Amino acid sequence: MTxxxxxxxxxxxxxxxxxxxxxxxxxxxxxxTVAYLAQALLICGLLFAYSTQNSALxxxxxxxxxxxxxxxxxxxxxxxxxxxxxxxPLIGFGxxxxxxxxxxxxxxxxxxMHAGLFVAQTxxxxxxxxxxxxxxxxxxxxxxxxxxxxxxxxKTVIGLCLLENGVHLSLVSLAPTIRETALAGxxxxxxxxxxxxxxxxxGIRSKFGTTDTFKLSELHW
Amino acid sequence: xxxxxxxxxxVLPALVIFVPxxxxxxxxxxGRFVSWLREALAFVGVTCALILSVIIGYKTLHGExxxxxxxxxxxxxxxxxxxxxxxxxxxxxxxxxxxxxWHQVKEGGLPHTTTxxxxxxxxxxxxxxxxTMIWACLSNNIIMLYVAVEASTIASGLLVAxxxxxxxxxxxxxxxxxxxxxxxxxxxxxxLLYATGSNLPGVGGAKGLLISELKLHASSFPITTIILAxxxxxxxxxxxxxxxxxxxxxxxxxxxxxxxxxxxxxGVMIKVAMYALVRTVTIFYPTFSPVAMFxxxxxxFTLVIGDLMALAQDDLKRMLAYSSVSQIGYILMGFxxxxxxxxxxGLFHMVNHAIAKALLFLAAxxxxxxxxxxxxxxxxxxxxxxxxxSFCFFIGALAVSGMPPLNGFHSKLALFVAGADAGNWWAxxxxxAASLVTLVVLLKAAKNxxxxxxxxAVANTSVREAPLTVVISMLILAILCLGVGLYPKAVYPPxxxxxxxxxxxxxxxxxVAVAENPKVGKPNDRSSKKILxxxx
Numbered sequence: 001m002t003x004x005x006x007x008x009x010x011x012x013x014x015x016x017x018x019x020x021x022x023x024x025x026x027x028x029x030x031x032x033t034v035a036y037l038a039q040a041l042l043i044c045g046l047l048f049a050y051s052t053q054n055s056a057l058x059x060x061x062x063x064x065x066x067x068x069x070x071x072x073x074x075x076x077x078x079x080x081x082x083x084x085x086x087x088x089p090l091i092g093f094g095x096x097x098x099x100x101x102x103x104x105x106x107x108x109x110x111x112x113m114h115a116g117l118f119v120a121q122t123x124x125x126x127x128x129x130x131x132x133x134x135x136x137x138x139x140x141x142x143x144x145x146x147x148x149x150x151x152x153x154x155k156t157v158i159g160l161c162l163l164e165n166g167v168h169l170s171l172v173s174l175a176p177t178i179r180e181t182a183l184a185g186x187x188x189x190x191x192x193x194x195x196x197x198x199x200x201x202x203g204i205r206s207k208f209g210t211t212d213t214f215k216l217s218e219l220h221w
Numbered sequence: 222x223x224x225x226x227x228x229x230x231x232v233l234p235a236l237v238i239f240v241p242x243x244x245x246x247x248x249x250x251x252g253r254f255v256s257w258l259r260e261a262l263a264f265v266g267v268t269c270a271l272i273l274s275v276i277i278g279y280k281t282l283h284g285e286x287x288x289x290x291x292x293x294x295x296x297x298x299x300x301x302x303x304x305x306x307x308x309x310x311x312x313x314x315x316x317x318x319x320x321x322x323w324h325q326v327k328e329g330g331l332p333h334t335t336t337x338x339x340x341x342x343x344x345x346x347x348x349x350x351x352x353t354m355i356w357a358c359l360s361n362n363i364i365m366l367y368v369a370v371e372a373s374t375i376a377s378g379l380l381v382a383x384x385x386x387x388x389x390x391x392x393x394x395x396x397x398x399x400x401x402x403x404x405x406x407x408x409x410x411x412x413l414l415y416a417t418g419s420n421l422p423g424v425g426g427a428k429g430l431l432i433s434e435l436k437l438h439a440s441s442f443p444i445t446t447i448i449l450a451x452x453x454x455x456x457x458x459x460x461x462x463x464x465x466x467x468x469x470x471x472x473x474x475x476x477x478x479x480x481x482x483x484x485x486x487x488g489v490m491i492k493v494a495m496y497a498l499v500r501t502v503t504i505f506y507p508t509f510s511p512v513a514m515f516x517x518x519x520x521x522f523t524l525v526i527g528d529l530m531a532l533a534q535d536d537l538k539r540m541l542a543y544s545s546v547s548q549i550g551y552i553l554m555g556f557x558x559x560x561x562x563x564x565x566x567g568l569f570h571m572v573n574h575a576i577a578k579a580l581l582f583l584a585a586x587x588x589x590x591x592x593x594x595x596x597x598x599x600x601x602x603x604x605x606x607x608x609x610x611s612f613c614f615f616i617g618a619l620a621v622s623g624m625p626p627l628n629g630f631h632s633k634l635a636l637f638v639a640g641a642d643a644g645n646w647w648a649x650x651x652x653x654a655a656s657l658v659t660l661v662v663l664l665k666a667a668k669n670x671x672x673x674x675x676x677x678a679v680a681n682t683s684v685r686e687a688p689l690t691v692v693i694s695m696l697i698l699a700i701l702c703l704g705v706g707l708y709p710k711a712v713y714p715p716x717x718x719x720x721x722x723x724x725x726x727x728x729x730x731x732x733v734a735v736a737e738n739p740k741v742g743k744p745n746d747r748s749s750k751k752i753l754x755x756x757x
Contacts (some may be wrong), residue, residue, distance in 0.1 A: 003366065147402060153394065157364060160401060167408055174416040178364065185368035186408070189375060193401050196378045200393045207387050216391040219473045 006131075012046050013135040016169075020139045020162050021100050024146045024155075025093055029080040033073055039139075040068035043165060046132075047172065054176045064168070071191050072161055079154055079198040083205070087152040087212040098136075099145065107137040129173040136173070140166025152153045153201045153211040157194060164190045167192050226297065228286045234296045235289040237273040237304060238356045241266050245348035252341030258342045260319050266348055267308070270355065273678050274308040282715055288361075295361030298659070298718035303358040304494050305715075306572055308486040310579045311351045313481055314481040317583055319693035321590060321687075326477055331385055343383060343479070348487065349376040354493045361503065362430045363411045369402065370461060370497050373490060374400045380482045381474045392477035393439060399470040400461055407457020407497070413450040414501065417442055426447045432500055436724070439504040447505045451512045454501050455519070463495035464553060465523040468546045472530070476541035480586025483538060487545040488579030492571050496551065498558055499567075503724045506559055510726040517557025519652045524550025528658040537585045537595050540666060541578065544621060547659060548574045552637060558639045559726040566635035569716050573628040573705065577620035580698035581663075584614040587687035587695065588670060594678040597666050602675030606684045611671040611693040618663035618690075620702040623656050628705035659721075 001078035019042060022035035091099075111133040139162055146159025168186065172176060205211050244266025277287060278301040296304070326339040353376050359371035374397065382393025417431025421438050428434045442450075460467035475486050478599035505512050527547025534540035551747040552574065555567025587610045588603065589595050604611040616627065623633035633656060640649040686692065705712055 044498070046602060144402070147398070156398060161400065163402065163405055167405055167412075171412060173420075174412045177419070177427075178412075178415070179362075181432065182362065182364035182368065182430070185365060186373075189368060189371050192375050193371075193378075193397065196375060197394070197397050197401075200382050200390055200397065201377070203382065203385055203390045207385075207390055213394075216394065218388045218391050218394075219477070 008049060008132060009046070012042055012049070016046075016135050017100070017104060017138055018141045020165075021097075022140055023162060024150070025096055027086045028084050029086050029097060029152070029154050029158075030077065030084050032086070032155065033076040036076065036158055036161055037069060037073040039162075040064065040073065040166060043169060044069055046169070050172055050176070053216075054210040056151050056177055056180075057172065059180050059185050060172075067187045067191045068161075072194050075195055075198050076154070076158065077190075079157075079201065083154075083211065086150070087210070087214075089151055089155070090149045096145075096149075100142065103141050103145075104134070105136050107141070110134075111137065112152065120142070128133055133170060134166055134174045136166045136170035138166070139169065142166075151212050151214050153204060153213050154198070156213065157197050157201070160197070161190070161194060173195050226281075226284050226286045228288055228715050229280075229281075231281075231287040231289060231296075233273060233289070233295040234287050234359045235278065237270055238294070238359065240269045240273065241348045241352035241355065245345050245352065247460070248341060248348060249347040252345065253335075256337065259341050263315050263344045263348055265657045265718055267351065270351065271305075271308040271312045274301070274304045274355075274513060278305045278715060282718055285522060292433065293362050293365065294359045295431075296359055296432060297546065297678055297722050298715065298720040299496075299500070299720075300358050302568065302572070302715055302719040303493065304355050306356045306575050307351065307358065307489045307493065310575055311354075312487060312582070313579065313694045313697055314413045314484050314488075315347070316690050316697075317480040317484070317586070318343070318479075319690045321481065321586065321691055322479065324590060325384075330364075331379060331383055339383075342379070346380050347482070347485075348374055348480075348715060350380060350490075352376075354485075354490060356745070357493050357498060361432050363415055363432050363435065364408075364430060364498070366432070366497055367408050367411045367457075370458065370494060371401070371404050373493065374404065374461065377478075377482065377486065377490065382484075383479050383482070384477070389477045390707045392473040393715045395470050396474040401465075403460025403467055404457050406453045406460070410453030410457060410501070411452045413446060413453065413683050414442075417446050417450075432504075436504040439724075440508045442505070442508065444509055447509050447512070451502050451505060451515075454498060455516070457749050458494045458498040458501070459519070461491070462498060463491045463494075463523075463546050463549050464519055464554075465526040465546060465550070468523070469482060470529070470547055472542040475545065475582075476536060476538040480582055480589070481536075483542075484579040484582040485588070486666070487542060487582055488575045491545065491549055492552070492575055495552055495556075495571065498747070499564075499723060503556065503559075505562075506724040506726045510559065513557055513559035513726050515557075516553055517559070517645060517648055520550045520553030520555075520557045521648050522550070523547070523553060524655045526550075527674050528655045528662065531662045532658065535596050535598050537588065537597050537600075537666065537670070540597070540662065541581050541585060544581075544659060544662065545574075548578065548621060550655075551633065551652065554652060555639065556646070556723075557638050558636075558643050558645060560639060560643050561725050562635065562639040562642060564723045564725055565717060565720040566632055566639045568719055569635055569712070570629070570632035572712065572716065573632045573702075574621065576698050576701050576705070577629055578626075580613055580702060581617035581621065583691070583698065584610050584617060587691050588614075590687050590691065591684045591710045592678050597669050599678050600670045600676050601673045601679060602671070603679055603684070604671040605675075607671075607686050609686055610695065611667075614671065615667050616699045616702050618667050619660075620662055620706070622660035624660065626703075628702050628709070630706060631709045648734050 019039035026032040044065045052058040143163030248259045260665045281298045281301040314547045353373035360366040418435045464473040531543035620627035620629040
């Protein structure tokens with residue numbers, strides 16, 4: 001079993017948080033897509049790093065590379081062609097930065113105090129697993145934050161992708177020996193969901209003339 | 222588990238998923254080239270699925286548990302009940318679509334340029350939708366259960382947005398986005414169960430993925446894990462089931478989808494999500510009964526919210542959709558009561574509501590088909606021109622409201638008896654009050670649409686009864702509502718058998734209920750005696 005450097009994991013984890021924040025906060029949708037792509041590559045890097053300890057994760061890493069780092073960014077890139085500027089969000093950069101720091105602190109504290117609730121682990125891997133879970137939950141909540149506070153429909157899809165990334169990252173710590181078929185199912189669904197959502201958003205753009213979700217007001221209580 | 226049942230390796234569970242999936246592939250591949258082929262394929266595919274479901278149901282009722290791919294697919298009586306419900310309503314929906322969708326696609330649809338392209342897309346996605354729902358009911362792998370439930374969302378996403386107008390697109394976007402976010406929570410719950418379960422002595426590795434194994438070892442789970450996993454599962458599967466406060470997607474999607482799809486969404490899809498919730502969360506009932514109390518509270522909240530919102534609707538399909546929210550509350554109430562009778566009543570109401578609400582949506586679709594109007598206030602006096610639709614709508618309305626001698630009466634009565642028996646009088650009170658509101662809402666709508674003076678929309682157009690296939694499909698469901706209502710004993714055995722696969726709490730001593738053989742029930746389990754009283 002090859003030893004994983006905790007410094008490497010911490011660096012990759014920190015970069016994961018930063019790319020999440022960049023994907024949420026970039027006002028240019030293509031810049032957001034690039035930030036998402038960077039995050040996808042980081043996830044693949046993390047999975048490859050973990051696969052030295054658990055070879056089952058190698059399959060997960062390759063699947064993530066194809067789905068998260070190739071297909072989803074490609075769909076997003078096409079969907080934003082000619083419509084690169086995001087509709088102004090509900091909450092701006094400053095408050096978002098404060099919220100991010102608070103979230104990270106809470107998740108770090110929670111996972112380091114209560115990780116036993118989620119996963120049984122050996123002492124030597126505890127720090128890595130706890131950090132990984134803290135990052136995963138932060139990315140998850142940031143994705144949820146983006147869905148709730150961004151007005152642009154495409155940005156909400158990017159939020160959904162972050163949310164899914166958070167869950168998938170947590171799988172590394174929670175269920176590293178999960179079967180390949182289950183992993184393939186989970187990964188495929190994300191890609192298809194994103195594709196269908198962007199397809200429908202394309203229809204929304206042509207009918208409503210905008211992707212501002214606040215303008216979707218045909219259906220009321 | 223039910224110890225009297227024998228696990229048998231069988232191709233049937235795999236086949237009942239494969240047939241509609243293969244049909245979908247054939248429709249996508251060849252549907253555009255031969256005009257009648259897609260309808261013929263859909264009809265044959267769904268008929269085969271129904272026949273296979275009935276065979277599986279028969280075998281499980283006679284003491285077998287059918288498994289495929291080792292035990293990855295697992296058909297016990299509970300799964301069999303669900304797949305029969307899904308196949309039956311799907312069969313009726315496909316028959317209904319044969320003529321109905323020809324008419325509808327003339328007014329638009331997915332961005333295909335031809336009618337043929339739209340119909341091909343419709344039937345292809347419809348068959349995929351049906352197969353994913355059946356898959357969800359048969360999956361014994363907890364992660365694949367999540368995958369199947371999410372796959373049913375994906376397969377129905379474009380069906381919700383099918384008309385491709387502003388309303389449909391908005392509904393489709395909300396549907397896909399909200400359900401995907403919601404269901405992601407359930408993935409957390411499923412993974413948590415697997416992560417904990419696979420580390421328990423005697424489980425280990427891939428066995429930790431199997432719900433049947435997790436159920437056997439649920440008492441070894443730490444309470445904190447149970448609470449966290451249950452919360453995630455209730456939020457996730459509850460969102461898909463339309464449980465309040467996670468229901469806002471439901472009225473939009475159910476109202477804007479083509480009517481046969483609305484019937485499937487309201488009739489069975491939300492029940493499949495409820496099934497997933499029951500399959501996973503109730504394994505903790507014997508260990509940690511507060512989970513059941515939480516579900517009961519949520520169920521009562523849902524039935525009240527759904528009914529109050531239904532009161533305020535003028536759009537016919539939207540009113541029916543809110544009524545579905547209310548009825549899913551009743552079903553959750555049954556599972557929340559948690560006794561054997563409560564589980565039985567919840568399952569019984571699940572089946573009855575699937576039939577009755579599908580009937581109501583199909584009748585509403587027939588009204589819209591003939592008049593082009595969906596606002597209740599713009600309709601009136603339709604009974605003379607559409608007598609069969611009128612009859613079917615009244616049957617459905619009375620059944621959903623729980624009026625005798627229709628099927629809904631028996632399941633609601635069982636729910637209230639179960640609630641009273643478990644000492645949950647407050648829930649029974651809310652349930653009865655909400656039932657009266659349901660009756661008022663649905664009968665008022667029925668009266669406004671079918672009785673009184675003919676409205677302008679009805680008088681000015683050449684309104685007449687809907688086409689034969691539409692009428693036949695409505696009549697099948699109306700007869701079922703009446704048949705089950707008049708002779709409920711016919712459905713007791715499969716429902717009672719299905720209920721025996723769900724873990725229960727024991728209200729008589731507030732302690733752990735027996736997990737060994739829930740089918741028989743303990744001597745001091747008052748709820749099991751109650752089933753006998755109702756039956757005989």
